[in-house]
Amino acid sequence: MSTSRQLIIEGIRWTPYQVPLRSSFTSAHERLVTRDGIIVELHTSSGTIGIGECAPLPEFSGGTLQDVMGCLPFVAPRLQGLALSDALAQLDQLQDTLPTAARCGLETAVLDALGQHYRCSLATLLALPDLIEPPTAQDLAQAASQVRTSVPVNTVIGAQEVEAAVEQARQAAAQGFSCIKLKVGPQLRQTVELVAAVRAALGPTIHLRLDANESWDFELARSILSSCELWSIQYVEQPLPRTDLAGMAALRRAVPISIAADEVLSDLESARRVLARNAAGIFVIKPQLAGGPRQSQRMIREATAHGVRCVITSTIESGVGVVMALHLAAAMPEITLECGLATLPLLIDDLIQETLPIENGHMTSPTAPGLGVHLKQATLTRYAGSN
Numbered sequence: 474m475s476t477s478r479q480l481i482i483e484g485i486r487w488t489p490y491q492v493p494l495r496s497s498f499t500s501a502h503e504r505l506v507t508r509d510g511i512i513v514e515l516h517t518s519s520g521t522i523g524i525g526e527c528a529p530l531p532e533f534s535g536g537t538l539q540d541v542m543g544c545l546p547f548v549a550p551r552l553q554g555l556a557l558s559d560a561l562a563q564l565d566q567l568q569d570t571l572p573t574a575a576r577c578g579l580e581t582a583v584l585d586a587l588g589q590h591y592r593c594s595l596a597t598l599l600a601l602p603d604l605i606e607p608p609t610a611q612d613l614a615q616a617a618s619q620v621r622t623s624v625p626v627n628t629v630i631g632a633q634e635v636e637a638a639v640e641q642a643r644q645a646a647a648q649g650f651s652c653i654k655l656k657v658g659p660q661l662r663q664t665v666e667l668v669a670a671v672r673a674a675l676g677p678t679i680h681l682r683l684d685a686n687e688s689w690d691f692e693l694a695r696s697i698l699s700s701c702e703l704w705s706i707q708y709v710e711q712p713l714p715r716t717d718l719a720g721m722a723a724l725r726r727a728v729p730i731s732i733a734a735d736e737v738l739s740d741l742e743s744a745r746r747v748l749a750r751n752a753a754g755i756f757v758i759k760p761q762l763a764g765g766p767r768q769s770q771r772m773i774r775e776a777t778a779h780g781v782r783c784v785i786t787s788t789i790e791s792g793v794g795v796v797m798a799l800h801l802a803a804a805m806p807e808i809t810l811e812c813g814l815a816t817l818p819l820l821i822d823d824l825i826q827e828t829l830p831i832e833n834g835h836m837t838s839p840t841a842p843g844l845g846v847h848l849k850q851a852t853l854t855r856y857a858g859s860n
């Protein structure tokens with residue numbers, strides 16, 4: 474196997490996009506109408522192109538789209554001329570100076586090119602014990618054998634009137650989803666009514682999870698979750714503000730429902746703080762916000778070592794970012810719960826040529842080299858943003 478050392482980064486291009494959602498999507502944070510992000514294309518000396526996506530969520534962490542746009546002209550030249558493996562090391566070194574989504578997009582593009590070079594999927598690359606170069610054919614076969622072919626996913630239902638949410642939940646169950654996540658807000662009666670109605674409509678076996686996106690305080694959380702105990706909730710994401718680690722830890726003791734950390738997880742350090750405070754039983758890992766697939770892997774391994782289970786989710790980005798997260802989920806045996814990756818149908822267009830079907834509540838990571846997906850250039854041009 475030839476080493477990737479001969480493979481040099483010749484240039485990096487980036488294109489901002491703004492893709493409308495099919496219909497607006499509401500959480501306790503905001504009402505999302507369009508999704509903005511940046512597609513990165515990395516050209517190598519062998520003529521291959523690696524792609525990646527930067528799609529920050531400013532209300533979470535890691536900066537704004539403008540922050541990412543602002544840093545790319547400075548980072549790109551520092552990667553240019555480097556071998557792919559040196560570029561990964563360089564990104565690690567720059568880690569603290571880059572918005573996490575920038576690091577995520579650049580790292581994805583490097584790994585996509587690396588996977589194409591070794592003719593293995595990104596999932597296989599991520600399942601290697603180490604990215605020591607070059608992996609032998611046996612290393613790659615061993616890693617490939619650990620990759621799951623199919624990843625169970627949940628669907629997510631935006632905050633809305635009970636009747637409409639129940640109808641969407643019915644449709645999701647009919648499509649084969651066995652896990653449904655409901656976005657909820659700071660209303661006690663409406664939330665309990667919603668959970669009861671969805672549970673009644675779906676029967677006892679579907680997994681139901683809630684996402685409060687920080688909109689509750691301790692007493693409201695205790696009331697809602699105590700009232701929902703009967704309806705069997707898999708877990709609730711970020712019930713309390715991200716700063717309230719003590720409240721999260723106390724809530725875990727006060728209610729018999731698992732508490733998941735989401736907004737509070739902005740990097741490895743924040744994950745360590747949550748683990749140290751015993752503030753969550755589950756981690757929601759968004760590779761865009763964690764700083765890319767490899768940083769996500771570090772967080773997932775530390776969490777797992779502490780008995781905390783992890784879920785990988787999208788940030789409602791395009792197919793480029795979602796397929797990266799799907800490869801990550803497929804590569805890691807630690808990931809056993811349903812992942813929040815069924816979000817491409819929310820967008821008018823996913824910007825990729827391939828389709829990533831959701832069948833019976835599962836998604837399959839591509840086996841083609843690298844990410845295994847390619848940009849629809851004309852569509853990217855059509856949705857090119859003005860950022």
Ligand SMILES: O=C(O)CCC(=O)c1ccccc1C(=O)O
Pocket residue numbers: 530627628629654684686710735757786787788789812813814815816
């Ligand atoms: O988890 C999912 O099913 C989809 C991902 C999701 O809900 C989400 C998407 C964009 C921004 C925030 C969130 C969130 O989990 O809070």
Ligand SMILES: [Mg+2]
Pocket residue numbers: 684686710711735736757
């Ligand atoms: Mg969440």
